[in-house]
Amino acid sequence: MENKTKEQRELMIPESRPEVRKVDGEPTKIIGYAVRWDQLSHPIFGMFQEKFQRGAFTEALQNPDVYASWQHDSREVLGRTPGTLQLFEDDLGLRYEIQPPSWADKHVETIERGDVRGSSFIFRSVKEEWDETGDMAIRSVTKAELFEVSPVTTPAYPQSSVGIRSAEDTFQARPQPDAHNDEAEKRSAAMLQLQMRRKKLDL
Template sequence: MSEKVIRYMPDQIQVRSTGSEEGSSKRTIGGYVVRFNQRSHLIWGEFYERVAKGAFIRSLSENTIKALWNHRSDFVLGSTKNQTLRLHEDNTGLAFEIDLPNNSWGNDAYESIQRGDVDGVSFGFNVRQDAWAYLKDEDVYERTLLEINLHEVSPTPFPAYPDSEVNQRSIEQFGITTKEQRKLEKEQLLLEIDLLALS
């Protein structure tokens, strides 16, 4: 299986607070983890990414998925196991709702999201199936994630990616060429054509 990957998607997180019969309030946040078939920002300067509709179906039926505060496994906000995290695919994307815990990090999350300081969602996953296409007009690749093994979702203020050295190894593992490599190949080909014309 591939290495765990984290993707950040800026999106609007909604906040709701409702009173219960016992007098305590239930605080729920929700929105979309990712919207289907929308192109990501350029990743590592080499490729765009999209998530296909249906990419999460198997994972949602097989996995216990956690909601974490900024990818911190010691700050659990919810879980699909006890339905404090609810995830489902609709025509737009992967929707989520989290009933926040009544503890310090649940309170911090609620306050930061309500103020708008935290307005994005990341998700941690492994790729089960993907497809690559080279977009000649843009000189970039586009990756479509067809099936994702989802582990966790996280409200977070910033994107979280592995360091650039790991990223470069990952690009090479995909078997794609970088812009620099394509430029060198083109220069080599033009040189060979010039040499053939001289002979």
């Protein structure tokens, strides 16, 4: 199943924090993980959890046009494929390596000091699977397009109406469960609560 909506996710766990690598005679690099394979996310606005299967970006990386920015600010581009941004799928996840420009030294320092601890990425799901047998639906992304990676301080919109709308679009686009199923009734109730929450944020 393909989702037409661009989505943004953040990894704020210690194992995925960006780091700076300096080797004599080589350019400084910012290295981090945008995705960790099969790692279940925290609940996304109370609707579903999410994970990415290994190889989800294999096809997208064959001829990528992806850029890296600072805090998702398109005015501060740190690198771009091919060349100053490299992307790899390894055993752990989707790794990025950025060769930042000299004006970004101030940003490099904040990563070295540990002030910036997260990685974020913007993607579009191309194929996905849903499991609604548990207490909360789980979305497994098996194939995705990648548009941007970014070192970030905090999640971009943890409680905003923009984030809620994106999650709603994703959740509503999934294959619909049996209308007579108890789980379906639970989902409907959750969606109603979320819509009320969104209205409050829009006020």
